[in-house]
Amino acid sequence: MENNNTGYCISCRKETIFNFIKTDILKNIRGKDYSFSVTSAVCSECGTEMNPPGLTDRNILEVDRQYRNYENLVSIGDIEKLMNLYNIGKAPLSLVLGFGEITVTRYLDGQIPSKEYSEVIKDVLSSPSVMKKYLIRNKNKISPVAFNKAMESINNVNRIFCLSEKMLKSISFIFKNLVEVTPLALQKLLYFSQGFSFALNRKQLFEEDCEAWLHGPVYPEVYKIFRDFKYNPIDDERFAVLEGIKTELSDEEMNVLALVCGTFGLYGGKVLEEITHKENPWSAAMKSSVKEDFMENNIISKESIKNYFCSEGEKYDFSHPEEIKRYIDFTLKN
Secondary structure, eight states: OOOOOEEEETTTTEEEEEEEEEEEEEEEETTEEEEEEEEEEEETTTOOEEOOTTHHHHHHHHHHHHHHHHHTOOOHHHHHHHHHHHTOOHHHHHHHTTSOTTHHHHHHTTOOOOHHHHHHHHHHHHOHHHHHHHHHHTGGGSOHHHHHHHHHHHHHHHGGGGSOHHHHHHHHHHHHHOSOOOHHHHHHHHHHHHHHHHHHHSSOSOSOOEEEETTEEEOHHHHHHHGGGTTSOOOOGGGGGGGGOOOOOOHHHHHHHHHHHHHGGGSOHHHHHHHHHTSHHHHHHHHHHHHTTOOSSOEEOHHHHHHHHHHHTTTSOTTSHHHHHHHHHHHHHO
């Protein structure tokens, strides 16, 4: 492949091609030695190190990122996420957290926070209740408008905690593993994840019940949280708080979610809806509701989901993506 990286080599005294290579450097910060992996540009003709535009800045950012990882310190992105999450500006956030008024501004400009202040930021980022305590404690330090906006945001974030921690972790896993997820697609991916958990692990993934709605299986509380996104991909800062949830998914639970994301996750919401319409749990629940002239709150029982997917699991080996794709193809064609 042609190398388009060219620059002036001071040794060759001409324009030459250079290659990027990774090198390790040692730095002493606050009396402690660290090893950082940085990028070097090397002349392809004489091996002299070159300094193309932007490389120094790139390495400064990379060293900063690695140092923060070493010391488990918050990043600039974490602070920006916190401000968006609670709808609060730099100065009000500094005062609410008990810092100096321009502390957060300095952090956003690149200053590395102390371990103590970093822990405070991580705590409020992962817990709206902790943020609420700080906000009420330092209410008099900020304007009533800033206080009310932040409090409203905290209440909005708290709405996601009506879901079980397993459900929240499952949603977070789906968000992290798929580029775009609409509310419609999310509902179906959760339904398939529950079904495949029964088929592969013989137990539920999360405790919530879904209902048979016109457009397929729906988890009502999940619907309420994301309905404002309508047909658009979900981009929700509120899920930053999930990093603070201590409940973890087991390896077998993550395997189920990975299989669903890697197969059903390749399709859009309307195709996933079509698949659910051809499966027995949704269609049986809809037929039952029609007979009773009752089209809402008709629960698709976990037992029906379990029976259906366990039965299908005897025809297809759901532990393999190829078999899941074969199931999807067959279902769509029939």
